[in-house]
Amino acid sequence: MSWTFTDDIDAFLETAGPFLAARPAENTLLLTVTATLRDGGPHAYGAGVPVLGWWRGADGDVAGALVTTPPYPPVLGSAAPEAVAALADEPWLSGVNAEREAAVALAARWPRHRVDEELRLYRLGTAVPPSPAPAGRPRAATAADRSLLVTWVRAFAAETGQPADRAERIVDERTAHGGLTLWEHDGVPVSMAGVSRRIAGTVRVTTVYTPPEHRGLGYAAGVTAEAGRLARESGAAEVLLFTDLANPTSNGLYLRIGYEAVSDRLLITAEPG
Numbered sequence: 001m002s003w004t005f006t007d008d009i010d011a012f013l014e015t016a017g018p019f020l021a022a023r024p025a026e027n028t029l030l031l032t033v034t035a036t037l038r039d040g041g042p043h044a045y046g047a048g049v050p051v052l053g054w055w056r057g058a059d060g061d062v063a064g065a066l067v068t069t070p071p072y073p074p075v076l077g078s079a080a081p082e083a084v085a086a087l088a089d090e091p092w093l094s095g096v097n098a099e100r101e102a103a104v105a106l107a108a109r110w111p112r113h114r115v116d117e118e119l120r121l122y123r124l125g126t127a128v129p130p131s132p133a134p135a136g137r138p139r140a141a142t143a144a145d146r147s148l149l150v151t152w153v154r155a156f157a158a159e160t161g162q163p164a165d166r167a168e169r170i171v172d173e174r175t176a177h178g179g180l181t182l183w184e185h186d187g188v189p190v191s192m193a194g195v196s197r198r199i200a201g202t203v204r205v206t207t208v209y210t211p212p213e214h215r216g217l218g219y220a221a222g223v224t225a226e227a228g229r230l231a232r233e234s235g236a237a238e239v240l241l242f243t244d245l246a247n248p249t250s251n252g253l254y255l256r257i258g259y260e261a262v263s264d265r266l267l268i269t270a271e272p273g
Helices: 009-022 028-040 081-087 100-107 143-160 167-176 219-233 248-256
Strands: 003-006 051-056 062-068 075-079 095-099 112-124 137-140 180-185 188-195 202-209 238-244 259-271
Touching: 003 009, 003 081, 009 028, 009 051, 009 062, 028 062, 028 075, 028 202, 051 081, 062 081, 075 081, 075 100, 081 100, 095 100, 100 259, 137 219, 143 167, 143 180, 143 188, 143 202, 167 180, 167 188, 180 219, 188 219, 202 219, 219 238, 219 248, 238 248, 238 259, 248 259
Parallel strands: 075 095, 202 238
Antiparallel strands: 003 051, 051 062, 062 075, 095 259, 112 238, 112 259, 137 180, 180 188, 188 202
16 A cells, blocks of 8 residues: 555546545645646646655555645645555655644654644635725726736745745736736725635635735735635635634634634655754
8 A cells, every 4th residue: 555656647637636526625735736737737836847646545545645846845635644654654755735633743754854834724614794894895807907916926925935936827827717806995906815716616715915005904804705705606615725824813814704724734844863
């Protein structure tokens, strides 16, 4: 019962795709990353060759999945404890983005490690309108907003410690499928929220950004609530989002508008020991 690895996105999706789709919340990252690889090619995230893997249990069914898109660390989806234990024996594994229990189990096998990030996955329950309601109104972003949106996506990446080299692609892809919403006040855009494509009935709110000069006025709550409303209206069964546990402001905001905690993920890196 060992892991099988490939760089063939079609082979991975044929084998592990049904497993991912059966657990769309737990596997939201793998679903969106593999969709991007399928549509954008193997170098959609960089020059490195992706590594995609699955693990089968004793019954022959897939019970674990992982995707690596260099230079990013491997992302482990839902996985049986036996799959996590087997993954720990892979000599090339030197970091992981995984649910807390699995990440801690893998890190226990390394002499030393550091926790780079703690994320919480939220699911939209009963939507609650922002109170007080922010001034202004929402609208769909269009191609005419491209320059502003790219600037904001790059600023968001800088603030969250992420690479900004995919800003143009992110904006173009999200705008094309109506996945970017702006909040305007007096005709001026003051905040934005993105939504991933719907996969397995699930979407994820991403790239919620308000420029510093417009913060503290409720615009992020307004645009996030609108993005979730539109996603549900378009047929999404689940609306998800991640936030950094080190940011109490964003965690509090999402709870106030109806999001409920699902699980935590850790980004852990092995250190020389």
